[in-house]
Amino acid sequence: MNDRLAKGKAKFDEVYGEGKSEGLVGMQTGLAQDLARYGIEFNFGDIYARPGLTLAQRELITLAALVALGGLEPQLRGHTRGAINVGCTATEILETVIHTVQYAGFPRALNAIRVVTDALIEYGVEIPEPLGE
Structure with a gap:
């Protein structure tokens, strides 16, 4: 090898x-x-x-890129698991997806947040309550 x-x-x-x-x-x-x-x-x-970025930072960046590209649901699920494994919180992961809406648009962000939320639930991670009213 x-x-x-x-x-x-x-x-x-x-x-x-x-x-x-x-x-x-x-x-x-x-x-x-x-x-x-x-x-x-x-x-x-x-x-x-x-060097230069932590694995957690790399996973959040990867999630943002996958959201922006769209149509990569299997990779989005996998990197959600990876983000959890390297110490990212559900809030950090979900806020990363929310942050992408201004660049990727609502359809991609909404599709992605559903995939990510379902993956977090599947992995037994508690989903934070909404901040808005």
């Missing part, structure tokens, strides 16, 4: 849990496993492993 892959697997497992990097690769078939490994090498071995 090359250094990038080893570093990427370690960082991926730090975010998602022990052995989850192997699960990501294992859920793919044949050549598709190469793409999963490339993602682990680049995204987690190169980008997530950089």
